[in-house]
Amino acid sequence: MGLLGEISKSSEALRYHSRTAEVAGQNLAHVNDESYARQRVLAKEGVMYTSAGGLLTSGLSAGGVDHARNDILDSRVINEKGDSNSLAAQQEILQILQSALGEKITRQGVNVGLDDLHESDLAPGSLTRAMNDFFNSFQELSASPYEPTIKQELFHKIETLTKRFNEAGISLENLESDISEIIQRSVAEINSILSQIHEANTQVRRFELLDQGKATMYRDQRQKLFEQLGGYINFTKENDISEATGKESGFVNLFLDGANGQKVTLLDSAGPQQISNDWGKEISLQPPVDVNGTPAKVLAKVDSNGQLGRLEVLDGGSMYDDTDGPFIVSLLPPKPINDVAENNNTLAIAKSKGDVFFQSGAYYQALADTIKGDTLNDETKFLAISDPLNGVVSETKRTFSDVDFIEKGQQVYYEGKLYQATTDVGAVLRKLVV
Secondary structure, X not given: OHHHHHHHHHHHHHHHHHHHHHHHHHHHHOOOOOOOOOEEEEEEOOOEEEEOOEEEEOOOEEEEEEEOOOHHHHHHHHXXXXXXXXXXXXXXXXXXXXXXXXXXXOOOOOOOOHHHXXXXXXXXXXXXXXXXXXXXXXXXXXXXXXXXXXXXXXXHHHHHHHXXXXXXXXXXXXXXXXXXXXXXXXXXXXXXXXXXXXXXXXXXXXXXXXXXXXXXXXXXHXXXXXXXXXXXXXXXXEEEEOOOXXXXXXXXXXXXXXXXXXXXXXXXXXXXXXXXXXXXXXEEEOOOOOOOOOOEEEEEEEOOOOOEEEEEEEEOOOOOOOOOOOEEEOOOOOOOOOXXXXXXOEOOOOOOOOOEEEEOOEEEEEOOOOOOOOEOOOOOOEEEOOOOOEEXXXXXXXXXXXXXXXXXXXXXXXXXXXXXXXXXXXXXXXXXEO
């Protein structure tokens, strides 16, 4: 038994040194691979046992492979990738804008005279050059208002300026179309990267559950994907903790920073969230006065803070008539991707007076400054918005002397403002909130 034990120990040691030489060669082979991190073989401590000769230890064996990685440096690389790609994208857009407007500095030197400054600074064919020539022609006309050649020259400058404006408009429309296409491709690429990261996460967890070292190949692949994703969006990483063991599961969860410090889940153990380039909400105004007319369509972008970022009329519709009353469309903040307080009647995030927000499947407006944990059913602090307005609204002529009855939740448009009753309003009890 002693001889067999020594042979077994020597075999384990040879396997350890063989694995060490293999990893060393692998490190040399990937010396120019930016996504590869240097690896080293961990030596596993021998197990002690009793023998006729006293206490002995088992042979030296490999305890898995470890990475020479640093989380801080890896995060720094991801951030730098994002910053450099962002600056490169801004530079590209500015260059395209400069080309679209025909702007270019063509200064020949610093010693040009005042008479040559115009020709040296402004590129021929640019919008700035056309505007400058246009105003210079007016100045010449003011000095000689009856000179026919100057008048003719002014007409030419007007035609040139009009042409430059039209060219710039077409170029900007083409630029918007190109950028929209780039955004669509980028969104598709982000979704693809998230799916690949989820697959790498799954493989890391599957292999590391055996507790035989780190899945270095998949960790390298995942870090490379993190760097690619960082070139498109800013995100934060958190190691997933297993509820069963309380230890890291091998998964890395990804989040985006939302409004008011919210964490928007981008990727977790359940899988990646799909990113969309649907930047706004399309609204149809109903109904047109003529039943055969077409409804107007508006595309609006409202951020999570309720600020209107963009409004675009897609179709003006036909046969609208607002002589009898206004058309009113309400633009509410978008619904969050994850309603963290779904089926919860307590406020998730503090709101200021007047804030409109979506929570627990409904829209609310804060009637006063509130704090986290306030009850949404408290009608002194929150107004549950009954219906967003969309289309024709009849303006009421009610005055404070009227005895008309207004039901709770009913909306009233009066003297240019929209009101909603927070309780039943009669001749005596009047509670209207703008």
